[in-house]
Amino acid sequence: MGTHQGEFLDQTQAQAAYWFTRLNSGEATAAELREFEDWRRANPEHERCYRYICYFCDASLDASEQELKRLLPRLGTSTDDAIVVRPRRLWVGVLVLVTVAVGAWFWPEPILQEEYIQATSSMLERHFPDGTIVLLEPDSEVRVKRYAESLEVILMRGAVALSVDHQDKQSVEVDTGFAQAHTHKAQFRVNVSDKTTRVQVQEGSVEVAGGSWWRRQVRVLMPGQHVDVDRWAGMRRVQPAPAPPPEAD
Template sequence: MTSTSLPPSDDARDRAAYWFARLQSGEASAGERAQFEAWRAADPAHARQYAEIEALWQAAGTLDAAQQARLGRAYRAPSLPSRRRWLALGAGMGATAAAALVGVKLWPLPEEYARSIATARGERQELSLPDGSLVSLNSGSALRVRYDAGQRRIWLEEGEAFFTVTRDAGRPFVVDAGTGRVTVLGTQFNVRREGDAFSVAVAGGTVRVERGPWWNRQRALLTAGQGSRYADAASTTPDLDVQAAIAWRDGRIVFRDTPLPQALAEMNRYLPDPLRPRFAEPRLAALRVSGIFDTANPKALLAALPRILPVSVQAGTAGTVDILPR
């Protein structure tokens, strides 16, 4: 287990700087991420200070490699005592950003709009935003919204959402999905997050996808009809089926030669109490499914399996479902 070395001060900005640097390093453990989320949720001031650190980092995104390295060294310098190291981080961020953005206000202007929304399993919601943009949130999903004078920002904490974005050249629309970030001006696109993995499907317009740690940020453009799944900084699955990916908005689950375990996992997203499939033989897990099912009746997949595959289905106890050969 990775140990954390929190700043000696309880100052919210110090803590925010620590967590930002730690999470951007790509080395934070699942336990550390949970600790960060608990810290951020404990006080609105924590969330505000962290958002400001993120905004500063984005403002410094135009720095050249030498300037970015200088910022990184300010955080990592091992010879500095802990308190001086934190002061160096602040100084490094401020100095390098100021050098690139002279005369530009680094901290975001006062917050104009903030909202959190979540859905239970089997539930969907829509949220209209102040600029006319629309968010459709799929089953078992959660996100946070923050608008200010310079940016429209979404944090997709888990699950899936479809965004119809009103064009505003002066305020980009940014969706953070864990290890990835999607930036647009005006378009329609879908983002799905599964832990550290995420996928993007573009229904209209163009989006910029960024992923990976700050020192090795990778970028790609996706246009209408294109989609990709990103498992980590080095793994990409291109040619995502966009129409299948966004079919949930019409209440449909679309499978096209989908591995059976993956199809059953997708079914579970729409059940209040997920089922636990058990395969009697390993070869059954290699079977594939094609078909269109209703999100309002996800168990229809189980009923259909004996008709479309050489299997039988038997309900067990405690939510188990046995997949048997026939």
């Protein structure tokens, strides 16, 4: 690998690490999410590096020290024992901070409209004033709350597919009670059972949060990815696992 290519890879990995930290902080703005989408689409290497960082952070939560030593060199990190332990401690600290931020209480936004929708034996499609399209699958029910700057879809049972294309600060969130999927622009599907919520993304990006308050996790899914959130065990690894970035010479 040439010097220029190696520098590009280092810069891309640094950018991917920044976006991972920012998007999983729970504080990313709508403008930042759009900027992330532009960065992700600008070069295939951007998306590959970002996916690999997500995969590594998921794996580090339950990987052995030997597995971490194998993964870290691909990210350009030393395998010194003292350094291997720190990412885990740092990640636990990040999870605590995110938990505090997510758990903060805000004055509720006034509800402009609320309605209950149920699909029995056939698909049911609804269009909302903000342009969001909600496709409710058979044997499913939702409660929809429309606010001035957001649309909340509470999925009580079954599955729902959504098409969201907001260029402004409007957002859409699907809540199953123990998992939330949030986006400004995406096509995605959410289904829920007694124990598991699955979020699948076809286009755009979706921020998924789940897990108990003491181990709450946030992940940003991209096209072709999905994640399961267990009611009791929390968030599983994002799938499919990405290919690792090429190693520098």
